[in-house]
Amino acid sequence: MPADPRTETYIDASLFMGMHAAEPDVRQACAAFFTRHLHDRVWMTYEEVGRCDDVVWGLPRETQDAYYPFMDVLHSTMPIKRTPYTEDVWKAAADLPETAGLSLREKLLLASAITAGARLVTVNPRLLRLAGNGLAVGAPDRAAAGSFPQPLAGLYRTSLVLEVDHARV
Template identity: 40%
Template sequence: MTIPDYVDAALFLGMHSTDERLRVACKSFFTARVDDRLIMSMEQIGRCDDTIWRLDRDLQDAYYPFMDTLHTVVDIHRPAYDEADVQRGLSNPLCRRFPTHERLLLGMVMRREGRLTSASPRLVRRRPACLPVHPPEPVTGPEPCFPEPLEQLYQKSLAVRLPREVL
């Protein structure tokens, strides 16, 4: 049985981080999984949109063609939280140190026996080893590329650069 791969807004937005090592690591995660199925809760997608919608319109226009195309090219399943996900995330004592949006996501991932890859500094630095959270792997070689025309759209979308504290 394959373990479901969950991603969060921090990993997705991390592809536009001002921290170059983080940006490339997040991008590498997605370039390596173009043909795979990923899971991103509807709430996490909304968090991405909320971040981008706060930017000037010209930056939104540079970003959204990439994001829209990536969501078309990559099989990203977008489930909503259900009652059991919410209960698991809010009642688990290991999750209490995290903000509510991360507790809900952790509840979904744990209950559905998945693995979360995140660029959230809170999740990757402060997590107990028993939580299924992993940072994106650092890249030691050249920056990986998306298949065309997605890579061209990505390069244009880099007009958007986000500091780590926004992720």
């Protein structure tokens, strides 16, 4: 994603769960985003946080037990600000141009970023097709990045038993 003058960044469940994508290039790009932005404030709607939980809770208990320590430490380390939908977000969602094919959840996420004057970083293919239409939507930079610091790096390696289809998150 090219440099954007906006200082706030929204992320979604596809980016977060993309660190566990079955597709290696997506997994690397998503993990690189989080290693590069580990100490940067990012925003995530309650709905997107819940979507991540919904994906994980549908998996076998052993997979959950391997995944959740990483997620817990990452959420404790990285300043992820969780936010509800506001009346302004609902109004902005209703006024979005040309969003055919997006779910209500995706429209509300996009409206949340727009209302905040933020950019949205995602690997959701439905949202990425809106990039370049005057909306600050883009994919994470696919450049290689460092790894997580310990103990997060070890927890991440263990959590990789979880694999998801990022396009379905």
